[in-house]
Amino acid sequence: MDKHFILLNTVAVLSFRCVVLAFEPSPMQDFCVADPASIAKVNGLACKDPKSVSAEDFFFSVLHLAGNTSNTFGSKVTAVNVAQVPGLNTLGISLTRIDYAPWGINPPHTHPGATEILTVLEGSLPVGFVTSNPKNRLITKVLKKGEVLVFPIGLVHYQRNMGYGNVVAIAALSSQNPGVISIDNPVFVSEPAIETYILAKAFQVDETVASLIQSKL
Incomplete structure (x- = not known):
């Protein structure tokens, strides 16, 4: 096999590993349940004593409930991140349920710490994201029940219910605490x-x- 080809593949693999590690490192133990009472200053949250960990640290039971969409935007995001599930600490993943009233929107925003993959559970949902400068290309798709779209990390994206019925979606994010920055408020x-x-x-x-x-x- 050509030596240059081998070298190129090795560099590509190492580069990919570096990109992956640049997000959230893999845990070095089975789990690190967040200890909100700790005053330790760490990048993330300090670990609770493993002997005091229980199933409740990994459990959350709200996503079966519809969110209250009676607000300006007509949508409600119910988050499942490390704040709700301490057991997510260091695991690099989180979840949200998003409810949309008829004509409701999840306004343009970004997640500085995570890529998002959105799945529509009920209804039809036009969605879109915008590429970075200088092109700022808008990429859009109308998602139907069971369909999925990925919003790459850091890019501005939105969803809008253009139907007459309620829409429900679930989004998975590649961070325990992905953060959210709306475009208007900051x-x-x-x-x-x-x-x-x-x-x-x-x-x-x-x-x-x-x-x-x-x-x-």
């Missing part, structure tokens, strides 16, 4: 606030428009 309602002049200049609108958006949010 820009328009940060603490302290970004100067209105900067917002107006960035979005090419009048300062009164920027101020109005800030007041709405």
